[in-house]
Amino acid sequence: GAGVSQTPSNKVTEKGKYVELRCDPISGHTALYWYRQSLGQGPEFLIYFQGTGAADDSGLPNDRFFAVRPEGSVSTLKIQRTERGDSAVYLCASSFQGVSGFDEQFFGPGTRLTVL
């Protein structure tokens, strides 16, 4: 079946612009996660959805970052007034339930964001 997909695969923008990154999770997965990965580092958690609601947004670095999942499926990560430090690969993952210690997360290929 189809895995997690993310669009666009690459996004180049200018400092100060607004960007939206999209994630299509695996059908039927209730949990959805956003991570950010800088070069040479492991992925860093941003936000976690259980259904339509954000169960944990403690990883969002500041109020320029916002994410939604209005129908409990597709999610959009929104970044306002982008800064050069926002340049990274943004990864999305989904899992069937999300709340157990053995729940496997399935990752998308990521969106590489470059802020000039």
Added chain:
Amino acid sequence: DAKTTQPNSMESNEEEPVHLPCNHSTISGTDYIHWYRQLPSQGPEYVIHGLTSNVNNRMASLAIAEDRKSSTLILHRATLRDAAVYYCILRPSRGSQGNLIFGKGTKLSVKP
């Protein structure tokens, strides 16, 4: 969340076994040990997980020390496609907020 310690890098020859170590001395009794790997230019992928007993699947084996303070991911015959960054991650069995906490992992290089 409990912390894990892994070597920054390891090398292996193709078709030889690889043992990737992970120390987690502060593991709690209800933490699962997960391994994910990330191939170049891809998102991480699940490899294996375990709680107390050793585990085998089609990708790898997981050997867990009796005191659970360390574990080893075993690739029985490394291939070039196994070159990746391998992450050892602890996850509470319940009451978990769900997200994975990644360290820097071990970068595995496989030589032909």
